[in-house]
Amino acid sequence: MNPRLPTFVDFFAGSGLVTQGAKHACLPVWSNDICPKKAAIYTANHGDDHFHLGSIVSVSGTSIPKCDIVWASFPCQDLSLAGKMGGLGASRSGLFWEWLRVLDEMPIKPAVLALENVVGLLSGNGGEDFRLLYQALRERSYKVGPMLLDARLWVPQSRPRVFIVAVQHHIDSSSLEDNGPNWLHPDPVMKAIAPLDDLIFWSMPRPNKRPKTLPDLIDWDAPVFNEERAAALFSLVSPKHRELLNRLPSNRRAVFPGYRRTRNGKQVLELRFDDLSGCLRTAEGGSSCQFLLLHDAGEWRARLISPREAARLMGAPECYRLSTSYNESYNAMGDAVVVPVVKHLVDHLLIPLALQRTKSVTGSKRPSLQRLIM
Secondary structure, X not given: OOOOOOEEEEEOOOXXXXXXXXXXOOEEEEEEEOOHHHHHHHHHHHOOOOEEEOOHHHOOHHHOOOOOEEEEOXXXXXXXXXXXXXXXXXXXXXXXXXXXXXXXXXXXXXXXXXXXXXXXXXXXXXXXXXXXXXXXXXXXXXXXXXXXXXXXXXXXXXXXXXXXXXXXXXXXXXXXXXXXXOXXXXXXXXXXXXXXXXXXXXXXXXXXXXXXXXXXXXXXXXXXXXXXXXXXXXXXXXXXHHHHHHOOOOOOOEEEEEXXXXXXXXXXXXXXXXXXXXXXXXXXHXXXXXXXXXXEOOEEEEEEOOHHHHHHHOOOOOOOOOOOOHHHHHHHHHOOOOXXXXXHHHHHHHHHHHHHHHHHHHOOOOOOHHHHOO
């Protein structure tokens, strides 16, 4: 790997999809996670030479190698609408403060920080959670810019997430800033930042049209439920949704994902009809596994989504190694970050910002990303 690549640290790394999206342009030098099952998937794909297994509570900032970019997908359970919304003061999402302690202990601060979490971060506790996070980064001399990106622009999965990119205050980031809000700053972002000042409106190009549709990612020959189990699942479909299914042309191949929910004391299967998967989640996030209703050549079948299909919906390559356990693989994918979203941020914002520090320190002309990864 090219030693001139910007160095990259991945906190709360999980199964390694952030590292997967960054390593084409960065040199991973340190990663950590507390979950041995996710760590096994991470190290199977990225090696164990730079991976630290354990709680961030036990990590010292002095042990982190010098790095240009730090990514932190801190736990979302206390910020998710599917959870208890305890916020940054709760035990899981409150690990943000431990991460901040580690950052304070690092002898040389990284040029660029990237934080990722659920949209609830923007509105939790009346917006106070985001304001506390913003102020904490500002107090450490970082310029801060939040964004909201939905993975549906890259993969056929509805997965909106908040991304906060911060850069050291002395670094000239003007070429990567906009004069005001753009497509990265929809209403939830604008509402969250309304009481704040000195925010950065980052600028990035929109992605090209996603190349894959949901039916493209499905294994149509995979084993399905037996007739009795399929019938039981179909019985949970609401009359309105059943009517839509009955209108489907017999020659059309289609897939309808859905989750079992309890509505008005009754269990139902809520389906999507927009050619998108619902947001992949983990059992810890308050959601069950996703079901698929499959229509092909006039016949209906049903089954659970497979771990490999979940990995595809997260943008992981076919060669990405998963666990032999269904639950371990599904949870690892549901608790990760979509690979092409990470890559888009890395290519269009994180690397250019990191190279700006190199330029400011050396006074030399900034090398291009293409040259760095040749």
